[in-house]
Amino acid sequence: MPRHTLLVHAHPRTDSLTAQVTDLLHARLKDGGSTVDVLDLYAEGFDPVLRPADEPDWENREKSYSPEVHAHMDRILAADDIVVVFPVWWMAPPAVLKGWIDRVWNYGFAYGRSKPRLGGKRMLWLALMGNTEAEIEQLGLSAVLDLQLRVAVSRFCGIEDSSVAIVHGTELSGVPRALRPQRVRELLKSAEESLNGALPR
Numbered sequence: 001m002p003r004h005t006l007l008v009h010a011h012p013r014t015d016s017l018t019a020q021v022t023d024l025l026h027a028r029l030k031d032g033g034s035t036v037d038v039l040d041l042y043a044e045g046f047d048p049v050l051r052p053a054d055e056p057d058w059e060n061r062e063k064s065y066s067p068e069v070h071a072h073m074d075r076i077l078a079a080d081d082i083v084v085v086f087p088v089w090w091m092a093p094p095a096v097l098k099g100w101i102d103r104v105w106n107y108g109f110a111y112g113r114s115k116p117r118l119g120g121k122r123m124l125w126l127a128l129m130g131n132t133e134a135e136i137e138q139l140g141l142s143a144v145l146d147l148q149l150r151v152a153v154s155r156f157c158g159i160e161d162s163s164v165a166i167v168h169g170t171e172l173s174g175v176p177r178a179l180r181p182q183r184v185r186e187l188l189k190s191a192e193e194s195l196n197g198a199l200p201r
């Protein structure tokens with residue numbers, strides 16, 4: 001039985017480095033025999049703003065949320081693996097991705113049950129950031145994404161097999177134009193290498 005992957009992409013531009021990494025991963029997942037559901041949050045026009053219909057009711061974990069949210073929950077439930085590719089903005093996921101978590105990873109679905117519904121899944125958060133690893137370390141921010149995503153989201157929702165991989169130094173503005181294609185190739189290689197030990201395998 002082939003594995004099924006939900007591949008979530010959160011970048012506004014189709015020619016971005018993030019989009020290229022998503023394409024690379026998509027091809028690699030398919031080569032590995034997985035079926036892939038690509039969720040391009042911008043292209044699908046996902047609304048990240050949590051409104052009352054999707055606000056948790058702490059007294060009712062069986063609450064019916066909006067139809068849009070239930071459709072997204074079905075896509076998560078159908079997946080064996082969840083891979084999320086995004087640029088780091090202010091040391092956090094972009095608002096569209098944060099809103100997908102706020103609205104869809106909701107009470108009674110992703111958490112709040114003695115037996116977590118998402119428990120058996122595997123998850124990879126693949127983040128691209130402008131800063132180098134040394135800069136992030138100097139700022140004391142090395143653990144931020146791991147704590148925010150692997151611990152506070154995946155593990156909190158019962159997904160123990162989860163990791164955060166980071167591609168550092170994506171900022172091309174300081175790189176002479178003629179050297180940028182080479183730099184992009186290096187960054188894509190670094191994205192592939194960061195997958196070692198994580199999904200897909």
Ligand SMILES: Cc1cc2nc3c(=O)[nH]c(=O)nc-3n(C[C@H](O)[C@H](O)[C@H](O)COP(=O)(O)O)c2cc1C
Pocket residue numbers: 011016017018019087088089090091092128129130131132170171
């Ligand atoms: C609004 C905004 C906030 C950003 N914040 C950070 C940050 O906190 N740390 C960092 O290293 N890079 C930051 N960056 C740089 C992005 O991570 C970088 O542009 C991205 O990884 C490049 O990939 P792309 O070409 O796919 O956009 C920020 C970029 C934007 C647009």
